[in-house]
Amino acid sequence: MRFEMLGELRVLRDGVPADLGPAKQRAVLAVLLVNxxxxxxxxQIVDAVWGEEPPENGANVVQKHIAGLRRVLDPDRAPRTPGELVALTPAGYVLRLDGHTVDAHEFTAAATRAPTAELVRAGLMxxxxxxxxxxxxxxxxxxRARLAEIHATAWERWAELELGRGRDAALVPELARLVEQFPLREGLRAHLMIALSRSGxxxxxLAAFRSARDYLVEQFGTEPGELLQETHRRVLRGDQAPLPPPLLPAAVSEPAQVVADEPPVRLRIPYVxxxxxxxxxxxxFATGAWIYFVYAAAHHRERRLFVAAGVYAGLLVTAFVFMAVDPSPLDDGDAVSGAEAAGISIWLGTALVAAIHGAVVATHQAGVAALAAVSQRRTGPEPDGRSVRGGR
Structure with missing residues (x-):
């Protein structure tokens, strides 16, 4: 059986595409195939397939799709027996590929380890x-982005191997097409300049360099990198063998496979x-401006928020002092003394600033919690069993 993901997902049994079922079931298979x-x-399957709109009974829905995939991928399996191709382990579902092939694995191996241009090209095909x-x-x-990166690197490696064989003039049309397809790959642009220069x-x-520079400046406001700059200098000198440094292929573990990032941790705003x-x-009316910061300092274990609470309490005291030192005359209801006006301004300003500051602190703590979740996912719990905390 052959699994293919370099295009639409499909599974071939004896060269015949299998019916993988509904779209969500195909997506579940894709998650397992990537991993x-x-x-x-x-x-993780639920997050990858349904994203922001997960089903209420996600585990049951995934189990249903797994059962459907087992019927398609392992039709000879006896009912109610453990799956061998799609197996359930304590850590989750795993797709076992013993004796089966995956086009992405074959391509990655060819792109990064094939010794000849012909073999790299076969992988690209x-x-x-x-x-x-x-x-x-x-x-x-x-x-998809990881595979696309390997795809572009493979074309660069193929061009490098072909240039090493002296096929300069014949490469120009193909390299021009590749530059148009991958405009950000400076390696391909450098190879095009080399092929043109060697062809007289x-x-x-030089025009290819100017085109590359114009594109980078217009789109990103940046100058070409050292690879293009050095190739440009060699072309100006008339160097007929200005091969750039060898391209380093992306490292691939054994067995070669593409592993997607962990699903992103969602930032949950604590609206309450x-x-x-x-x-x-x-x-x-600002008299309780300090209350939230005392709560937040204790709840989030952020001692600096106690300082903020003290500052807001101090501002309130200052406002009351200003209003008490030089109160308005009792016989003039419309008059407000300068000190009293300053006190009122401090009073109202404290309320407004504390409200904004409090909202920022509450939202920031949600971000700290999300970062802590990412850290825990990557590093695991600390030896004493406590989770890795962020923001401290």
């Missing part, structure tokens, strides 16, 4: 279109805490 050989937790076409969401975007077309090689932080100083 082939590794267990994928059910919740495995592409049928955009990888994982039709599958949307951060998980699939990440996997120095003016066109934000409302508490905003409304407390406003409803209490």
């Amino acid at each position: 082939a050989g590794r267990a994928v937790p059910t919740q 495995l592409w049928r279109g955009e990888a994982l076409a039709g599958l949307t969401g951060p998980f699939f975007d990440s996997a 077309r120095q003016a066109e090689a 805490e934000v409302l508490f932080a905003v409304l407390t100083p406003l409803v209490t």
Whole structure:
């Protein structure tokens, strides 16, 4: 059986495409295929396939799709027996590829380790279109981006090997097409300049550099990198062998496979805490401006917020002192003394600033919690069992 993801996802049994079922079931298979050989937790499958709109009973829905995939991929399996191709482990579901092939693995091996241009080109011919076409969401975007990076690097390596064989003039049309397809790859642009220069077309090689520079400046406001700059200098000198430094292929683990990033940790805004932080100083006419910061300092273990609480309390005292030192004359209801006006300004300003500051603190703490979750995911719990905390 052959699994293919360099285009639309498909599975071939004896060369015949299998019916993989509904779109969500195909997406579940894609998640397992991207992580082939590794267990994928059910919740990660739910996050990757459904994103921001997960089903209420996500685990049951995933189990249903797994059962459907087992019927397609392992039709000879006896009912109610453990799956061998799609297996359930304590860590999650795993797609086992013993004896089966994956086009992305074959391509990656050819792109990074094939010794000849012909073998690299054979790997490139495995592409049928955009990888994982039709599958949307951060998980699939990440996997697609990784494959696209290897794809572009493979073309650069192929061109380098062909230039090493002296096929300069014949490469120009193909390199021009590749530059148009991958405009950000300076390696391909450098190879085009080399091929043109070696073919006696120095003016066109210099024009290719100007085109690259104009594109980078216009699109990103940056100058070409050292690779293009050095190639440009060599073309100007008339160096007929200005090969750039060898391109280093992307490192690939054994077995070669593309592993997508972990699904992003979602930032959850604590709306109740934000409302508490905003409304407390406003409803209490600033007299309670310090209350939220005492709570936040204790709840989030941020000692500096005790200082903020003290500052707001001090501002309130200052406002009352100003209003008490030089009160308005009792016989003039419209008159307000300068000190009293200053006190009122400090009073109202304290309420407004404390409300805004409190909202920022509450939202910031949500971000700290999200970063802590990422840290824990990557480093695991500390030896004493406590989670890694962020923001401290």
